[in-house]
């Protein structure tokens with residue numbers, strides 16, 4: 001393992017299927033999905049005896065673009081999982097899953113309208129969350145969406161302003177940007193190049209999906225190996241974010257690879273990160 | 281426009297979008313979708329979300345499958361009528377489903393018992409959620425049960441604790457305990473947490489007295505427990521020891 005200060009910590013989003021290879025020498029980080037770890041009757045910590053350099057807790061229901069900040073019970077439960085597992089960061093998605101506090105959940109996040117009002121609400125919620133988490137850094141993830149709402153600015157502008165005004169970390173899901181760029185016909189490289197300078201610190205997600213012929217959309221299903229186009233975009237993102245990429249996590253939720261598949265994919269993630277440290 | 285009005289409009293817009301998409305009323309948001317983007321994709325979004333919600337309910341309601349033929353159609357009606365609640369947890373939607381069920385169909389006594397199982401399991405989980413430390417501490421004590429149970433009769437200083445993560449239910453029928461006849465007074469069952477699972481024990485009158493006493497005066501020494509039980513029941517020493525041993529084996533009580 002290369003422990004140079006500039007190499008990001010690298011690992012998987014933990015699933016039962018990849019636990020057996022979490023001791024691979026290429027792995028020194030893990031992402032815990034909060035909703036999986038938050039078993040009210042748990043006795044042991046979710047990480048069990050894994051000892052890693054970087055642990056991040058990934059939440060699904062902070063709903064940062066909602067009109068109201070998340071409630072205390074949810075924040076406290078998230079904080080408890082972060083503390084139990086020695087997490088140095090917490091993350092969630094740039095989107096909304098619910099309306100108000102006593103309201104309803106849609107079941108998945110939708111992107112906010114790219115408007116000033118949504119930006120104000122999002123920044124205010126992020127500030128609230130960051131205050132609550134103190135030294136545990138909060139990252140906001142760019143999501144893959146199937147549609148957008150009418151807005152007054154581009155997504156890249158929205159994300160850049162959000163990062164600048166809150167100082168939160170950017171969880172750049174490289175595959176999500178690739179999916180959105182494919183589906184909504186914009187340049188993924190330009191998007192990353194324009195947002196990256198506004199981020200103080202960065203985490204990345206990598207995953208693989210498929211192109212759905214019926215809807216003519218790239219679906220970020222986390223069910224396939226990482227495609228070549230995403231590997232290229234990952235390399236570019238590392239170069240753009242050199243010196244401020246803290247961690248990279250691979251997400252896989254379906255059609256799991258065999259042991260060799262798990263190991264080779266994460267080794268490639270590390271190899272590319274180590275190569276990207278050396279300026280061209 | 282002032283900031284306040286902008287924010288109020290935004291809150292209204294998001295509320296309208298979330299409440300309609302939560303139950304797949306897709307047309308409501310067609311006017312909000314960005315120009316040139318297909319509203320069919322909104323439908324794809326909501327149907328994917330509802331499918332996931334339905335699959336989860338299907339899984340968690342598996343025990344109903346045999347006794348409730350119309351379960352699939354009820355699930356699909358429920359997810360279109362009752363939106364997922366904010367901060368839904370892994371099992372809260374199933375708990376809400378079984379609370380909704382009697383409002384739309386008349387349940388048989390057997391089905392009411394199945395509803396009670398789901399509600400009780402959820403109630404134990406919620407007790408754990410509210411008192412995490414209590415659960416973890418009690419499970420630490422339970423891990424010593426094998427060793428300490430042998431000291432029951434010899435160690436006067438041993439204290440007996442009742443599992444705080446528990447809830448009581450009375451079944452109307454014998455279905456869930458494998459009996460054809462429905463006992464007249466019902467079947468009293470205690471649901472309690474053992475590590476990450478929820479276990480059940482049937483409470484006979486002696487067991488009920490023991491649980492009630494421990495709940496009233498516990499944690500307590502064996503001597504106090506005996507004294508209290510003597511006042512209220514006709515327990516003999518031997519059956520008390522047997523019952524305490526059984527309860528410690530399943531994790532309903534622990535010692536310190």
Ligand SMILES: [Fe+2]
Pocket residue numbers: 141173205251
């Ligand atoms: Fe992601």
